[in-house]
Amino acid sequence: MKNLLFFIALLPTIVLTQTTGQVANYGSSGNAGYSSTGQLNALLGPIQDAKAKLNFKNEGFQGSPYTFEVFMPTTLYYGDEEMGNLFYRYNAYNEEIEIKKENIESEGVRALGRDKKIVVLNNGKPMSFKTFIDRTKRTQNGYLTKIYDGKKYSLYKRTDVKFTEGQKAQNSFVKAIPARFSKFTEYYLEIDGMQRIDELELNNRKLVKLVPESGKEALKTYLKENKIKIKDEASIAKVLDFLDKA
DSSP, X not given: OHHHHHHHHHHHHHOOOSSSOOOOOOTTSOOGGGXXXXXXXXXXXXXXXXXXXXXXXXXXXXXXXXXXXXXXXXXXXXXXXXXXXXXXXXXXXTTEEEEESSOSTTSOOEEOOOOTTEEEEETTEEEEEEEEEOTTSOEEEEEEEEEXXXXXXXXXXXXXXXXXXXXXXXXXXXXXXXXXXXXXXXXXXXETTSOOEEEOOSOHHHHHHHSOHHHXXXXXXXXXXXXXOOOSHHHHHHHHHHHHHO
């Protein structure tokens, strides 16, 4: 827990950019003072933000900006180093991981820094801030959870939440439409040596298009002979197993 408190205290300092994932060099000038409760709270952001985050609800809304409403236990890592345990929930609409050191109502809610070396376990799978390219070829930054980790291929899952404004009833014959949060699931593929993460649409042709030229024909044959249709995580994993062994 001592390491965790020290690490969280430094979060506002170590986040340099959303894309480089680089960390400042602290040297030996002495950061021990950050262990005090007063300095820790100051570095984590204003306490008043906690109340707003905890009460992010409106009876007029349908759905939720969160993937789950309650705070869940997780383990936090910085690179390969385990920093400690805390509690988290993911605000997919804001692309923000909210954290608590203790899962009690009076505990303030803080936002986790968007440093690419910071990792939390999301249902046992590593979740971290990444740069990726969506299906429209736009480069984006956000949180991805790695659900398949092969030698040459890695598969990520992203939960995205969109907000749609409500509409008032124009007359007594038409019902009002409440504002709503809608949840979507996306998948992203990372290929060793490609230096990029691309959205993978659930379609055989789209998968073949992402695979390097040297593997396209073998993949087409495998899909055809085994009558495989890319439609869910299980079918993707099966194909990636083949590609990793090819």
